[in-house]
Amino acid sequence: GQNIDQPTEMTATEGAIVQINCTYQTSGFDGLFWYQQHAGEAPTFLSYNVLDGLEEKGRFSSFLSRSKGYSYLLLKELQMKDSASYLCAVPPSGGYQKVTFGTGTKLQVIP
Amino acid sequence: SQTIHQWPATLVQPVGSPLSLECTVEGTSNPNLYWYRQAAGRGLQLLFYSVGIGQISSEVPQNLSASRPQDRQFILSSKKLLLSDSGFYLCAWSVLAGGGEQFFGPGTRLTVL
Numbered sequence: 001g002q003n004i005d006q007p008t009e010m011t012a013t014e015g016a017i018v019q020i021n022c023t024y025q026t027s028g029f030d031g032l033f034w035y036q037q038h039a040g041e042a043p044t045f046l047s048y049n050v051l052d053g054l055e056e057k058g059r060f061s062s063f064l065s066r067s068k069g070y071s072y073l074l075l076k077e078l079q080m081k082d083s084a085s086y087l088c089a090v091p092p093s094g095g096y097q098k099v100t101f102g103t104g105t106k107l108q109v110i111p
Numbered sequence: 112s113q114t115i116h117q118w119p120a121t122l123v124q125p126v127g128s129p130l131s132l133e134c135t136v137e138g139t140s141n142p143n144l145y146w147y148r149q150a151a152g153r154g155l156q157l158l159f160y161s162v163g164i165g166q167i168s169s170e171v172p173q174n175l176s177a178s179r180p181q182d183r184q185f186i187l188s189s190k191k192l193l194l195s196d197s198g199f200y201l202c203a204w205s206v207l208a209g210g211g212e213q214f215f216g217p218g219t220r221l222t223v224l
Contacts, residue, residue: 043213043215045212045213098170
């Protein structure tokens with residue numbers, strides 16, 4: 001089976017940097033996704049990591065350590081519009097179609 | 112480009128009434144299709160997924176069912192809604208077998224009274 005843990009809520013200040021952690025336990029591993037979900041809206045794709053290390057994409061970066069079962073999403077130069085939930089997700093291995101989503105971390109950016 | 116449509120956007124239904132939510136995808140062929148439910152303040156719960164026409168896998172036993180009558184059409188149904196069926200229903204598609212980036216529809220907010 002697959003299990004994902006994320007903090008429930010975080011608060012950060014506009015212009016600052018915030019790191020959202022995700023730990024996972026899987027029977028196999030085919031990468032890890034991060035999605036952003038604004039309140040009342042559908043999730044949108046942010047990043048996909050399959051190899052160890054940091055992937056940078058503008059203000060957002062995602063890190064993966066497969067040996068530790070650990071990932072984080074790093075948001076720099078926070079803006080008010082970054083207030084959203086951030087979902088960590090692990091795709092299936094072994095040919096199944098079920099992606100396991102974490103419950104998400106609700107980030108509030110304050111002035 | 113690919114797009115995904117869901118309707119209706121919002122729905123208020125009495126307990127015991129039937130349900131039909133529709134999802135269609137444009138601009139891609141043979142997508143993997145998914146139905147999720149997200150209760151208030153909760154994570155995404157996978158309800159059904161489909162890898163092809165008429166092929167439906169259920170993840171959670173409940174009073175909901177799904178059908179895929181056409182390649183790019185996915186329907187979520189219920190004969191009798193329960194109060195616990197209230198939530199945000201999301202349809203999604205992906206290309207790669209075994210996962211891959213998923214693209215979500217705008218969702219249907221269902222309230223059962």
